[in-house]
Amino acid sequence: MAVAFHSGVAALLGPPNAGKSTLLNRLLGQKIAIVTPRPQTTRNRIMGIVHGDDYQIIMLDTPGLHKARAEMNRRMVRVAREAMRDADVTVFLADAAEAAKKADYLQRQLALLTAPEAGAAGLPDCPLLLALNKSDQVPPDALHRLAQQCRAQHDFAGVLTLSAIRGEGLDALVQAIVSHLPEGPPYYPEDMPADLSERFLAAEAVREVIFLRTRDEVPYATAVLIDLFDETVSPNRIVATIIVARDSQKGILIGRGGAMLGEIRRQATRELARMLGRPVRLALWVKVQKNWPEKNGALTRLGLPE
Numbered sequence: 001m002a003v004a005f006h007s008g009v010a011a012l013l014g015p016p017n018a019g020k021s022t023l024l025n026r027l028l029g030q031k032i033a034i035v036t037p038r039p040q041t042t043r044n045r046i047m048g049i050v051h052g053d054d055y056q057i058i059m060l061d062t063p064g065l066h067k068a069r070a071e072m073n074r075r076m077v078r079v080a081r082e083a084m085r086d087a088d089v090t091v092f093l094a095d096a097a098e099a100a101k102k103a104d105y106l107q108r109q110l111a112l113l114t115a116p117e118a119g120a121a122g123l124p125d126c127p128l129l130l131a132l133n134k135s136d137q138v139p140p141d142a143l144h145r146l147a148q149q150c151r152a153q154h155d156f157a158g159v160l161t162l163s164a165i166r167g168e169g170l171d172a173l174v175q176a177i178v179s180h181l182p183e184g185p186p187y188y189p190e191d192m193p194a195d196l197s198e199r200f201l202a203a204e205a206v207r208e209v210i211f212l213r214t215r216d217e218v219p220y221a222t223a224v225l226i227d228l229f230d231e232t233v234s235p236n237r238i239v240a241t242i243i244v245a246r247d248s249q250k251g252i253l254i255g256r257g258g259a260m261l262g263e264i265r266r267q268a269t270r271e272l273a274r275m276l277g278r279p280v281r282l283a284l285w286v287k288v289q290k291n292w293p294e295k296n297g298a299l300t301r302l303g304l305p306e
């Protein structure tokens with residue numbers, strides 16, 4: 001008898017910096033989500049497709065859950081909650097090292113999901129798997145105890161431990177996800193790793209370099225718009241505008257004699273060429289839109305739903 005095929009949507013939720021993007025990239029076997037050592041890098045919901053012989057998982061990566069203060073942050077938490085509402089199963093990815101240190105870590109994280117600022121009324125009704133990531137940073141017996149404590153704290157559909165960075169525990173996680181997906185045919189062709197436009201990847205590559213190269217509030221006050229993406233020429237020509245909230249941030253991004261912007265451009269060009277598998281030529285502009293993270297119109301233009 002043929003094995004039944006399962007397909008459906010899994011939302012990937014969790015606190016900033018828990019390793020959601022690392023896990024998604026690992027599951028997909030290639031880099032599509034940006035990974036940085038800083039929290040709150042992921043602003044948009046990204047879809048990746050994990051293909052197996054008898055399953056297809058459509059993964060939604062979401063912005064890290066955190067206390068919603070500015071309008072931008074409030075929208076980010078909303079995006080995460082909405083991903084959960086659309087999903088067949090949710091994977092709540094937590095940082096095992098943090099959880100082992102702080103007794104109230106898990107409860108605090110779960111509470112963010114139901115925070116009134118996010119317009120929430122209880123948890124969306126879908127099975128919740130707890131995945132304790134960064135298992136490489138916690139001794140095995142402490143990890144085992146932590147998993148037991150978590151099982152007692154919430155009615156999870158399953159509690160798993162893994163190390164996204166080492167690729168450990170991923171098969172068990174995939175199996176647990178698949179067990180909650182309905183039977184059905186694949187939604188996407190096998191060679192499709194993600195439903196992301198190359199424009200989006202280009203903007204993310206620039207944002208990633210800014211996250212890696214600048215400090216304090218600068219990366220959080222930055223958005224990137226792609227003005228032109230010309231695939232008809234080789235190398236592809238891409239023109240992007242980096243939007244910041246203040247004049248001082250513009251100065252930092254440009255740097256003395258344009259040194260910083262030049263570095264950002266070179267690094268983003270290399271990264272993007274690697275992601276796309278072909279050469280690109282990138283031009284960058286920096287523009288100030290005063291206090292854009294607080295403004296509804298600007299946020300909507302940048303693709304964050306209300």
Ligand SMILES: Nc1nc2c(ncn2[C@@H]2O[C@H](COP(=O)(O)OP(=O)(O)OP(=O)(O)O)[C@@H](O)[C@H]2O)c(=O)[nH]1
Pocket residue numbers: 015016017018019020021022023034035036037038039040041042062063064065133134135136137162163164165166
């Ligand atoms: N030791 C260890 N570090 C990890 C692991 N997974 C991710 N990291 C690191 O944790 C940091 C955050 O990883 P990301 O994948 O960007 O985290 P994220 O949850 O997508 O973060 P946001 O975009 O802020 O929501 C990076 O420095 C990763 O290298 C892991 O299994 N073990």
